[in-house]
Structures are given as C-alpha cells and as structure tokens.
Amino acid sequence: MNPFSLFAIICTLMVVITLAALIWPLLRGRSQAGDIRRARYALHDTILAELDEDLRYGRLSESDHAIARIEAESRLINEVGHASSTLNERSARGLVIGLLLILPLAAGGLYFKLGTPTALDLSTRQRPNVGPNEIAAMVKKLEARMVLEPNDQKGWLMLARSYRSQARYTEAISAYEKAWPAIEKDAGEIARFAGVLAIEQKSFKGKPTDLLVKSLSVNASEPDALMLAGSAAVERGDKAAAKEWWNKLLILLEVGSEDEQWLKEEIRLLDKPRDAVK
Structure with missing residues (x-):
C-alpha cells in the first residue's frame, strides 16, 4: 500500500470517528428537544381545554376567553413555535453539513501544509530505477x-x-x-x-x-x-x-x-x- 493510500484511509477513519462523536449528541439533543416540544403542546391543549370550560360555565366572558387564547397561542409560539423549531433544525443540519465539508478540507489542508502534496501528482512521482x-x-x-x-x-x-x-x-x-x-x-x-x-x-x-x-x-x-x-x-x-x-x-x-x-x-x-x- 502506498503512503498516500494509507494517509487517505487514516483521514477517512478520523473524519468518520469525529463526525460520529459530534453528530450523536446533536441527534440526541434534537430528540430531547422534541420530547420537550411535545410536552408543551400537551400543556397548551390542556390550557385551551380549561379556557373553553371556563367560558362554558361562565367563569370567563367571550372577550376574556379570546384574549386568553391569544396569549396562550403567543406563549406557545415563543417557546416552541414553527419558526424556532425550523431554525434549530436548520442550524443542526447546517452544522452537520459544515462538519462534513470542513473536516475533510482541514485534513487535506494539513496534508498539503505538513505532508508531501507532490505525491498526489502522478506526473511528479519518481519512478523506481528499473534496469x-x-x-x-x-x-x-x-x-x-x-x-x-x-x-x-x-x-x-x-x-x-x-x-x-x-x-x-x-x-x-x-x-x-x-x-x-x-x-x-x-x-x-x-x-x-x-x-x-x-x-x-x-x-x-x-x-x-x-x-x-x-x-x-x-x-x-x-x-x-x-x-x-x-x-x-x-x-x-x-x-x-x-x-x-x-x-x-x-x-x-x-x-x-x-x-x-x-x-x-x-x-x-x-x-x-x-x-x-x-
């Protein structure tokens, strides 16, 4: 096996291991965030049910009921709304893509800086003396x-x-x-x-x-x-x-x-x- 092939294998393994170590917490974190969102949606449904019950039994007027529902919706949007969740997913996805691009480029850059980049060029490789x-x-x-x-x-x-x-x-x-x-x-x-x-x-x-x-x-x-x-x-x-x-x-x-x-x-x-x- 030539040195460049060995280098490529080592770099690939390093990238895979590093990505696994970095992406796993991200995926786990997204899973935990999903559980929190589901719990808050359930709480929101409970709050709305209670407001509807208060309106039905006369404990809230229609105007107060409408205002309370708007406040509950606003609170839900601020906590786990669509814009926030989309941004988080995009950020995580962007980070993963960034890692996929940056790590190989960084490894290649390190090789060109500290290694022997001319070994990549077939035209510059020295052929052994064949008699x-x-x-x-x-x-x-x-x-x-x-x-x-x-x-x-x-x-x-x-x-x-x-x-x-x-x-x-x-x-x-x-x-x-x-x-x-x-x-x-x-x-x-x-x-x-x-x-x-x-x-x-x-x-x-x-x-x-x-x-x-x-x-x-x-x-x-x-x-x-x-x-x-x-x-x-x-x-x-x-x-x-x-x-x-x-x-x-x-x-x-x-x-x-x-x-x-x-x-x-x-x-x-x-x-x-x-x-x-x-």
Missing part, C-alpha cells in the same frame, strides 16, 4: 500470464509494447496481431504496429502501408502515422508526398521545440540533391 533485468523479469511474468489468459487482448497489447521496447520485433508483431481487436480503433497503436512491421521486414511495402492508411482513416492527425507515412513516401521516392505528410505533422508540433526543428531540417533535406546531403 534491463527488472524489465526482463516483468516481461516473463506477463508472458506466463498470457499462457493462462490467451484471450486477454489488453494483456497482449502490453506484451507487444514490452517487446517493442526491447527491440524484439518478431514477437511484438505476433503480440500485436493477437491484440488487434483491442487496437483496431486506436490510431496510435495501429501506427506503431505498422512501424514494427516495417522495421522487421525492412520496408513499408504491403501491410505496414495498409496499416498506416487504416491509422489515418481513424485519426487523420495521428502524429506517429504522419511521421511514418512521410518515411514510407521517402522510401518510395515520392518526396512531394513525404513533404505533405510531414508538413501536416509540423503543424501539430510545439513551436521552437527540438522535434519541430528536427522535422524542419528533414523537410529541407528533401529538396537537396541526394549527393549534396552529407
């Missing part, structure tokens, strides 16, 4: 898994990428073929499959070119496909087509970047006579 031996071991594990799960297309794609990174192109081609259903709509992976085939057969003729056409039909702005399509055109001796593909790629590159400068140089060299290129 050739470690990579080979991981590939062997993946190969063993694929023996047991031959229908796992995403597993074959992972293996194809691993083989490609190890320059094991023949095996990469086989893995890409088994992963085809998982990449047939992925312009980038189709283009990389074409590149592996072209390297293995030392030419873009045939299937590599077909795959590049497929890749560009899925995404006409796929950088790898545009780069390889230009290379395939150079191989055919079609400099105009090569310049067209690479100029499309040039638009996608960051202005002033090394990739842009390199590609501009490659395009410039296309206009030079072959014996003038050194």
